[in-house]
Amino acid sequence: MNASTGFTLRQYAICLLGVMGREGLRFLHQRERFVSALVRPLVWLFIFAAGFRQVLGISIIPPYETYVLYEVYITPGLMAMIQLFNGMQSSLSMVYDRETGNMRTLLVSPFPRWFLLGAKLFAGVAVSVLQVYAYLLIAWFWEIEPPTKWGYLTVLPALALAGLMLGALGMLLSSLIKQLENFAGVMNFVIFPMFFASSALYPLWRVKESSPWLYFVCAVNPFTHAVELIRFAFHQRVAWSSFAAVAVYTSVFLVAAILAYDPARGMLMRRGG
């Protein structure tokens, strides 16, 4: 290694893979995390969706070309939910890492800080995508599947982008949360409102009928756009407006998170480390 020059591309790749490898190992070691990440959407699918199948009628709305079962409707929402929880879990682990000092070992690396945070984010996205495919495998046994097998492939970029957005949001939150104990608030004030005020469980035209105000909240909710992006991609179509919204939200969250972890102005300084 030439100590007088910057890093080579290969070294950047080594660093990225190192961070991803560590997240992967941590994930493997926390089997209960994997199981609960899988059980949560399955409970929604097999209990909630089965119960509500008769209550909630879904009219034919894009991308669906025919009436669909409620289980089919909520599957993209549950895929996004897996990613939402994973993003928040990553943020929880970053707060934990900060408290235990592990975050410091990451940030004292000579690689640029934006790259280190980006690597951490990618690692979290990779884990969330694996979780989604594990869920899809189980859903497949219950005949919940895309119109053609290609849907499994076309949904991948949507999952990557939605995962990035939710991971960046988690990273931003992790810089704002002072202590681990405050994390319970994230459940109440971020996860539940984002999930329920979205198109994950019911189409937005139904929400509009009952409350225009709530409809507006749902329409601007980044999670709604993540769900729609995934829903359309699963059906081999692109929801362009959701794509644009997710891209914009991702950029905003990412820039804010990198600023929050920036040595010169970040939140780390304000609280004294």
Next chain:
Amino acid sequence: MTDATPALLVEGLSHSYGARMALDAVSFRVAQGSFTVLLGLNGAGKSTLFSLATRLYAAREGKIEIFGFDVMREPGEALRRLGVVFQARTLDLELSLMQNLVYHAALHGIGPFEARRLGVEALARAGLAERANDKARALSGGQMRRVEIARALLHEPRLLLLDEPTVGLDIKARADILSDVRALVREQGLGVLWTTHLIDEIEPDDSVVILHHGKILAAGRAAEIAAANGAGSIGDAFARLTGAREETPA
């Protein structure tokens, strides 16, 4: 960079948290191949100095250079020459010792094969070769510290910062770690900044910087500081300078 370039140069460094001044115009240097002790009570500003030197956040005033590279302007060059042992335990307890070392190596751009080779050597030096595949959780406090030091040296830095590395260790582990680090200075010419509040870790020939309420009260060889203050030992000098009773280890 010449031999005269200090391993660590701190110049006019000030930092505050809101209205509270944590560091006030602090200047000192750690020469290459020297063992320098940063001595101060809890709250003296040692940890703030550490956070600034490792670029956790930026100094409001003044500069920090590692072998001539400014930590804020050229952080990559500065940080790759630096090894750090934080006060808090920072090994990943769920991972094995080797996995911890390979992860650290990746953060310095060292690939897994080379990292394993370096890791085997590092663990052998730490006397923990046969524990490579054990989880970090299974180690004692002293063993963890030894691994943390081995990890900090894995990318072959020329400057090692240790923030109160002996806190919470028993007497034997403390003595072992101190003598190991002194040996690194003697045998490998490593520059070391050792922060502590424990007087008995200082030898008369050590460079000492006394930090109190964010200000440097004295800097120089321990014996010289003692003599200059008309004290019999560095402990007495410290007590006179800070108005504190001598801090002895628990």
